[in-house]
Amino acid sequence: MTVEVPLRQKQQTTSAVPVLDRRMVAALLAITVVIGAVAGILRLVLGLGATTNLSDSYSWGIWIGFDFGLIALAGAGFTMAAVGHVLRRHEYHAAVRPAILAGLAAYVAVLLLLVLDLGRPDRFYNFMLFWNPHSPLFEVSWCILLYTGVLVLETSPFFLERLRWRWAGKVIRIVAFIMLPVAILGVTLSTLHQSTLGTLYLNMPYRLHALWYTPLLPLMFFTSAVMAGLSMGAIAYWVAGRVVHKPVQPRVIFGLARIAAVVGLFYLALKLGEVIIAGDIGLALAPTHYAALWWFELLVCVALPAALILLPGKTLQRTGIGLALIIFGVLMNRFDATMFAQILPPGASYSPSLIEWLSTAGILAAAALAWILGVRFLPIFETGEADHHATTE
Amino acid sequence: MNEVMSRRTFLKHAGVGAAVCAAGGLAVQPALASEGTSSANAWGVLVDLTRCNGCDSCALACKQANQRPEEDQIPNQLSSDSYSFVDRRVYVGDAGQEQQMPVKRQCMHCLHPACVSACTVGALTKTPDGPVVYDSSKCIGCRYCQYACPFGVPTYDWANPLGLIHKCQFCISRLDEGEQPACVAGCPTGALRFGTRNDLLAQAHSQIDSNPGRYIDQIYGESELGGTSVLYLSGVPFAAMGLPTLDSQSPSRYAEAVMRKTPVIGLTVAALASGAYWLTKRREFLAQPEVVPQEVNHDR
Ligand code: SF4
Ligand code: SF4
Ligand code: SF4
Numbered sequence A: 001m002t003v004e005v006p007l008r009q010k011q012q013t014t015s016a017v018p019v020l021d022r023r024m025v026a027a028l029l030a031i032t033v034v035i036g037a038v039a040g041i042l043r044l045v046l047g048l049g050a051t052t053n054l055s056d057s058y059s060w061g062i063w064i065g066f067d068f069g070l071i072a073l074a075g076a077g078f079t080m081a082a083v084g085h086v087l088r089r090h091e092y093h094a095a096v097r098p099a100i101l102a103g104l105a106a107y108v109a110v111l112l113l114l115v116l117d118l119g120r121p122d123r124f125y126n127f128m129l130f131w132n133p134h135s136p137l138f139e140v141s142w143c144i145l146l147y148t149g150v151l152v153l154e155t156s157p158f159f160l161e162r163l164r165w166r167w168a169g170k171v172i173r174i175v176a177f178i179m180l181p182v183a184i185l186g187v188t189l190s191t192l193h194q195s196t197l198g199t200l201y202l203n204m205p206y207r208l209h210a211l212w213y214t215p216l217l218p219l220m221f222f223t224s225a226v227m228a229g230l231s232m233g234a235i236a237y238w239v240a241g242r243v244v245h246k247p248v249q250p251r252v253i254f255g256l257a258r259i260a261a262v263v264g265l266f267y268l269a270l271k272l273g274e275v276i277i278a279g280d281i282g283l284a285l286a287p288t289h290y291a292a293l294w295w296f297e298l299l300v301c302v303a304l305p306a307a308l309i310l311l312p313g314k315t316l317q318r319t320g321i322g323l324a325l326i327i328f329g330v331l332m333n334r335f336d337a338t339m340f341a342q343i344l345p346p347g348a349s350y351s352p353s354l355i356e357w358l359s360t361a362g363i364l365a366a367a368a369l370a371w372i373l374g375v376r377f378l379p380i381f382e383t384g385e386a387d388h389h390a391t392t393e
Numbered sequence B: 001m002n003e004v005m006s007r008r009t010f011l012k013h014a015g016v017g018a019a020v021c022a023a024g025g026l027a028v029q030p031a032l033a034s035e036g037t038s039s040a041n042a043w044g045v046l047v048d049l050t051r052c053n054g055c056d057s058c059a060l061a062c063k064q065a066n067q068r069p070e071e072d073q074i075p076n077q078l079s080s081d082s083y084s085f086v087d088r089r090v091y092v093g094d095a096g097q098e099q100q101m102p103v104k105r106q107c108m109h110c111l112h113p114a115c116v117s118a119c120t121v122g123a124l125t126k127t128p129d130g131p132v133v134y135d136s137s138k139c140i141g142c143r144y145c146q147y148a149c150p151f152g153v154p155t156y157d158w159a160n161p162l163g164l165i166h167k168c169q170f171c172i173s174r175l176d177e178g179e180q181p182a183c184v185a186g187c188p189t190g191a192l193r194f195g196t197r198n199d200l201l202a203q204a205h206s207q208i209d210s211n212p213g214r215y216i217d218q219i220y221g222e223s224e225l226g227g228t229s230v231l232y233l234s235g236v237p238f239a240a241m242g243l244p245t246l247d248s249q250s251p252s253r254y255a256e257a258v259m260r261k262t263p264v265i266g267l268t269v270a271a272l273a274s275g276a277y278w279l280t281k282r283r284e285f286l287a288q289p290e291v292v293p294q295e296v297n298h299d300r
Helices: A004-016 A019-046 A062-073 A075-086 A090-117 A136-162 A166-202 A217-243 A250-277 A281-285 A289-310 A316-340 A354-377 B002-023 B057-065 B114-118 B144-148 B172-176 B182-186 B197-210 B253-260 B262-286
Strands: B043-048 B085-092 B098-105 B124-126 B132-134 B192-196 B230-233
Touching: A019 A090, A019 A354, A062 A075, A062 A090, A062 A166, A062 A217, A062 A316, A062 A354, A075 A090, A075 A136, A075 A166, A075 A217, A075 B262, A090 A136, A090 A217, A090 A250, A090 A354, A136 A166, A136 B253, A166 A217, A166 B253, A166 B262, A217 A250, A217 A316, A217 A354, A250 A281, A250 A289, A250 A316, A281 A289, A289 A316, B043 B197, B057 B085, B057 B182, B114 B124, B114 B144, B114 B253, B182 B192, B192 B197, B197 B230, B253 B262
Parallel strands: B043 B230
Antiparallel strands: B043 B192, B085 B098, B124 B132
């Protein structure tokens, strides 16, 4: 039965996404990037007041929302590096490269979004000059910078293997030699900043609604980043297969989804348990938009996908829906913490400006396009049999 | 209502937090980095709301002292153009009578300022003399301080393409010259009083004791957030005056407790990852190095 699924999957792939469509997708993405670049430049020249709908009572908008959400999804990079390089689970080997490349694309997008949001983008480097080690955002800034460096190292073999130059092989061997410590450094930096993004909200006990605010936020942010990262790892592998028109191994997707779902169940218990122990379950039962959002996050985006993934009789399609729901839910959790679950000062309101939307879309499209081109032209997608052990150990 | 709700639940969360911190060895120590080194002589301002007549002199004096534009225009909110303003509140008494209440607002100069703890680059600092000051040359405009401050004090200069944060700095340059803050100097009714925080607290307590009925028995800022340099006396409940009901602990205590553990967390993760690698390698070695080991249970 599991043999039939990939065949059917492959047929669907080739018929549903002909070459022309892929070109159109790429063209659409490219147009979005160009428009987004114009919007971004306008924002940098004209300033936040002129180009955004942000204000003193609603100071962080979709840039920060997508930023923190994207960091969680980019957890694909460190979770899959941990699975592939540190825990050496060879059965998931094929999914490691698409995930790490997605991690790099996402982190570059994160950096761009951050620069757009900064009131003084010309001083983005100040966190290197002036230190406040107690500031979660200080730690996050450093970790993102260093981890992007780690991702460059981790993805360098993909580029080097394409090069036909004589020294490329030597460099590949050097990179392969240091890959393990680099991967461990990446896992460490990621654990730190994924959890510290939760710590960031601990400084806002009077702004973040009690259903979200808990001293356990760092643990919750880390756990949900692992859950989202593994889900993204599975999806990235799946989509990569479509990009290069090659069949995927369903057991890789099923396996990763299964781990993500189990992590999700732990996350569910953590969130639910904390609110019950803190005596806040009444808030979850009150007819507020806070309660609705909170339940949606937990039931639709954690419990339901866990059921879709774990219950017997699974199919690729059902698993895919589950993975997409998990990813959406974690993105939403970051948006809730940043925007919708904030207790706003009276009179505060915000709806993103066109420039905010376009620049965000441009940056996301750029990341997607870069990833697709990478998958298409670099040795990213492996069928699983021919493992490049020399470069990935 | 939200304020009350979030405070109540915050207190309950504190229990969970304490348990977690104890279990994880995260001691929530009272000495927080954001505390600075508040000396016994740290400055304070006592705002006696019962004496304020709402003339707005303080807010205008503040604008002038800080060289803000439109010096004569009375501000109605904190902004990058006005570091202080006189809020208008309507208090409805027990008998249903309405009372107009002016409430002067500005930075509270917290003893444990969350803005200082949060600031990415340490642009905000607590001086030993009490003022929470801002170094505009460091600021990157991330606006985290706006979210950390429980009073919504730091404001951003939105109109400027390279905008910065603006807030009351306790007229630090005037204090250095031995003068009072401009708002205090500009107050004609004596509703604002400048002195050391300790003296002002003592005076406020004796005022409450010797004027029965005039004040409610609470000095806002004595214990809120672990104390603030600006203190308020009022005849009506503070919540009705727009001064939020707050915990008596530093709002940054959990964040700082976790942040202090950063090196420990980092080293632990690195050690665990290395250990996990060593174990898998060893298992592979024991299960014949040529054959890729067949993992049970996880791949189907
Ligand atoms: S009132 Fe706000 S800005 Fe002023 S010291 Fe306290 S936290 Fe900082
Ligand atoms: S906006 Fe400036 S002062 Fe406020 S936290 Fe960021 S760097 Fe610090
Ligand atoms: S201390 Fe100075 S800056 Fe602060 S409110 Fe008074 S006059 Fe304004």
